[in-house]
Amino acid sequence: MYFYFYYFNRNYKINSYFSFMSKDDKFKKVISHAKEYGFIFQSSEIYDGLSAVYDYGQNGTDLKNNLKDYWLKAMVQLNENIVNIDSAILMHPKIWKASGHVDAFNDPLIDNKDSKKRYRADVLIEDHIAKIENKIQKEISKASKRFGKSFDIDQFKSTNSRVLGYQNKIIEILKSFNQAMENDDLVGLKKIIENLEITCPISGSKNWTDVKQFNLMFGTKLGASAENATDLYLRPETAQGIFVNFLNVQKTGRLKIPFGIAQIGKAFRNEIVARQFIFRMREFEQMEMQYFIKPGTQHEWYSKWKDNRLAWHLSLGLGEENYRFHDHEKLAHYADAACDIEFNFPFGFKELEGIHSRTDFDLSSHEKYSSKKIKYYDNQSNESYTPYVLETSIGLDRMFLAVFSKSLIEEELADGSKRVVLKLPKILAPKKIAVLPLLKKDGLPELSKQIIEEFKWEYNTVYDEKDAIGRRYRRQDALGTPYCLTIDHQSIEDGTVTIRDRDTMVQERMKIEELKVKIKNELDIKTWLSF
Numbered sequence: 001m002y003f004y005f006y007y008f009n010r011n012y013k014i015n016s017y018f019s020f021m022s023k024d025d026k027f028k029k030v031i032s033h034a035k036e037y038g039f040i041f042q043s044s045e046i047y048d049g050l051s052a053v054y055d056y057g058q059n060g061t062d063l064k065n066n067l068k069d070y071w072l073k074a075m076v077q078l079n080e081n082i083v084n085i086d087s088a089i090l091m092h093p094k095i096w097k098a099s100g101h102v103d104a105f106n107d108p109l110i111d112n113k114d115s116k117k118r119y120r121a122d123v124l125i126e127d128h129i130a131k132i133e134n135k136i137q138k139e140i141s142k143a144s145k146r147f148g149k150s151f152d153i154d155q156f157k158s159t160n161s162r163v164l165g166y167q168n169k170i171i172e173i174l175k176s177f178n179q180a181m182e183n184d185d186l187v188g189l190k191k192i193i194e195n196l197e198i199t200c201p202i203s204g205s206k207n208w209t210d211v212k213q214f215n216l217m218f219g220t221k222l223g224a225s226a227e228n229a230t231d232l233y234l235r236p237e238t239a240q241g242i243f244v245n246f247l248n249v250q251k252t253g254r255l256k257i258p259f260g261i262a263q264i265g266k267a268f269r270n271e272i273v274a275r276q277f278i279f280r281m282r283e284f285e286q287m288e289m290q291y292f293i294k295p296g297t298q299h300e301w302y303s304k305w306k307d308n309r310l311a312w313h314l315s316l317g318l319g320e321e322n323y324r325f326h327d328h329e330k331l332a333h334y335a336d337a338a339c340d341i342e343f344n345f346p347f348g349f350k351e352l353e354g355i356h357s358r359t360d361f362d363l364s365s366h367e368k369y370s371s372k373k374i375k376y377y378d379n380q381s382n383e384s385y386t387p388y389v390l391e392t393s394i395g396l397d398r399m400f401l402a403v404f405s406k407s408l409i410e411e412e413l414a415d416g417s418k419r420v421v422l423k424l425p426k427i428l429a430p431k432k433i434a435v436l437p438l439l440k441k442d443g444l445p446e447l448s449k450q451i452i453e454e455f456k457w458e459y460n461t462v463y464d465e466k467d468a469i470g471r472r473y474r475r476q477d478a479l480g481t482p483y484c485l486t487i488d489h490q491s492i493e494d495g496t497v498t499i500r501d502r503d504t505m506v507q508e509r510m511k512i513e514e515l516k517v518k519i520k521n522e523l524d525i526k527t528w529l530s531f
């Protein structure tokens, strides 16, 4: 039997006030919290850092590993026809010719002559469009306040002259923007920037250089002497490691189409503008899955994987309103359909994951460049064909930022004090349980260590005896630890401990065996991933 025991509950939250902060302030809080609590550090910090390269600290590494595990379980463990590989970062240089990266992995760059700052021309235009979209949103929220319950958003959008004006402006910009991107028309891109009177956010001036193409791949050399060295690239995506192993995996695994090959690994891009913390890094990690299918079935699989990936995101409980699909107008050279899952980051909706119908472009191209036959023999229909590919590609670091930023909440409590709490999905929390002896004496530390022994085999468990209990709770709140177990004198007498829930701050006294059942139920992967 267990009974409830509430104490320290007077502080129950009354308000979350991060929502009142500006986007910039919220983002700054995210970055400083990530550093202060050992999640993310600037790379090479003692040498003043390396731009857009980051190190994960002790808690960040745990969170990142939990994210990988959550993806791998959903993608590989729960799908008997999807396998996992780990290919090398360095690959034969012809691969990048075949994939199109040598010729086409470019971004259009533009410099502001006054600030000397470099920008992606397409991003400047996209940001301008986002500003107009924000104006529409403002009109909508003003009107919804004015009309209250009777507000009809669709009618408002289709009749309000200001909103219609903004919408037409966006359509007009998109028309010329898509055309310029489609035709690699760099002069056209510059003209759009000039016509829209886009200014540099640093200098405020419109003094732009011409737009140039910039290849994003990092070059490196292989070989002991400079004369004989071969030029290589650090891979800009993990996908090609999957394509060039298609036959190896299919044959050794005796896999039948449809089947998938998944991979988590580092990718490198010499990004022109990398100023958004771990959103855009020069060294980052991708979690990609290439699903090999019969030609002609790509539309069906495209829509299935869109649904599946969105369901995976929603299973984490960060709020449906924070995700949206964005269909690509301009398709990459290899795709016949593509979209992004965008997430509401602290700086607005941006790409989190890409879902691409890649046709047979990659396998056909590797067949051509390697002169090796890359076909699948279907022994039911007795035909041999080049499979089509459906890709899901998500940045692990962007996923980290999405989860971390949405979970970081500052609450005002009933007694007027504030607490910062990282309400991570419990399944992803770096440490699941903190064991806290109320006092550093009377056998409480010893009993705490015994309790850790009970849990540490299954869950990341920490011990903390420093400072008053309230401060220890706050520390664990800031780290996102879902459960604090407080060990007191009664624990020695009757074997019960107090469990405090990170999100509600509610405390209950329970027997250890009952605790185990509660925690097991709440962290049951089956419940999290049954969608």
Ligand code: ATP
Residues within 6 Å of the ligand: 237, 269, 271, 278, 279, 280, 281, 282, 284, 285, 286, 351, 352, 353, 354, 393, 394, 395, 396, 397, 398
């Ligand atoms: P963007 O348009 O933001 O540059 P992309 O369309 O080039 O991204 P993809 O090539 O589709 O991105 O890569 C798949 C995923 O890898 C992206 O959805 C993103 O999550 C991640 N990703 C791409 N570039 C970076 C980067 N520089 N830093 C961190 N993650 C990245």
